[in-house]
Amino acid sequence: MSIDIETAARVAKLARIRVEEDELPALAQEFNNILGFIEQLQEVDVEGVEPMTSVTPMRLKRREDGVTEGGMAKTVLSNAPDAREGFFAVPKVVE
């Protein structure tokens, strides 16, 4: 699989990262280098081998169903570029 300039532009758009037109070929090339490496990895026969999710055997950590956080709207909003009446305020996104 190889990434063309068009695909690189689409991926950038989906990730909401602005990439100038003249930077796209280099970006596509970078993608292809990564994919080339992954293609190499795919040569390894992993038939019947469980994907490894953790270096040491671990169980997914759970929490109990209790309210332990919240009540800090001000703090949560403190990094917002714009906040009004307790809400994040963003450019209109309605359809």
Added chain:
Amino acid sequence: MLDLSFEPPKPKVIAGAKHDWELVIGMEVHAQVSSKAKLFSGASTEFGAEPNSNVSFVDAAMPGMLPVINEFCIAQAVRTGLGLKAQINLRSAFDRKNYFYPDLPQGYQISQLYHPLVGEGEIIVDMEPGVARKVRIERIHVEQDAGKSIHDMDPAMSFVDLNRTGVALMEIVSRPDIRGPEEAAAYVVKLRQILRYLGTCDGNMQNGNLRADVNVSVCRPGAYEKYMETQDFSHLGTRCEIKNMNSMRFIQQAIDYEAKRQIAILEGGGEIVQETRLYDPDKGETRSMRSKEEAHDYRYFPDPDLLPLEIEQAWVDDIAAHLPELPDEKKARFVKDFGVTEYDADVLTAERDLADYFEASVGGGDGKKTANWVINEVLGRANKAEVSPREIVAPEVNAAILEMVAKDEISTKIAKDVLEKHIESGRAPAEIVESEGLKQVTDTGAIEAAVDQIIADNPEQVEKAKQNPKLAGWFVGQVMKATGGKANPKAVNELVSSKLKG
């Protein structure tokens, strides 16, 4: 086996300009899990709190914050799966569904695409007594809800509240087994009923705690049967998905509209484009959500912040052992044990609390009579007053009143008066009957005296009645009136007819 037998309903047929069409519908229902805290954080799930007050740093997607799963939410989803007779997957995993929207600060929703927690199950969707559709459930996966955007507070801005962000959802996905708008609504009704029985979702559609995406396609008669034989989707038409429906009425209207739209396109020689659409209840039409199309590239991948979810069979068994009796079983038991009709059993099992109420009202008495009493007398009055039956009369009071009727102490008519008086004053039924002298007169001597008196006072009526025995009813009425309705009607009837003959 306790289950009631049923026949499938006929699929809805829509006559097009050229020929007939049938509908094929599949549903994705998003049900908010009833829990105190969110799926991956310790923030509250409470509805209606001040904006952004139920938000933790995890929900706000602050850098470096890691999700930790709420075990109770998983138990709730397992409980739901067991309630839908579904397979529980002891190993499931979470994936990231990537998209950008202001009410999703992470930039991805944590969901379960590749390895859902719950596999195949089924729901019996009741249409009418003896007629039901068996709808197959494909899967249930657990995921995060998004926040809420408010668009009408400012002309140029949208306001975002993250209180709902990260609340646990169960997405319950059906197979395309639903064959008409009424069935689709009935499916949501039944699913909601089961969820409420299980206590895993409150089913509040107004608050958005239960919402449905509806997949609609149309096909020629006979094509669906081919699909069912082969499970090959190519026999079916191209589907459109109508997003985010939160009313049974709108679901039906949207499906109706969408089916007709698709039929018009196909009969005009066009093709259906698979897309996401939105129902506009004001205009009564569906329209394309073009913006969704590009965003459809979700680039799912396993969430590296979360290990696979492994649960133990013993834990699942323990949840299974504590499941409540579910609507289908309860309904079948009511029909079998109490001799009530399937229709009445449907009414009485609609809500778990009402079913419990009914059973407590039966006490040691007659189930069928109690069913009539609860449905006609109690529910009628409660619905009128817009309160629950419990708020107007305790089930023990029903049992006490019906026991007096069963022992012939009061008539059914007096029983209704006693109920009215109890609702007004809260007095005990036995005390009402005693202190107001409402006990039925079974003493034939007293009834006979009253009958004799009426006969003596109305010689003309007696003559007429001798010609026309149907007029005996008039005498019965007079005797009842003279005894304040307390005379045993059976005894009065017998005495009147024998006296008039004599």
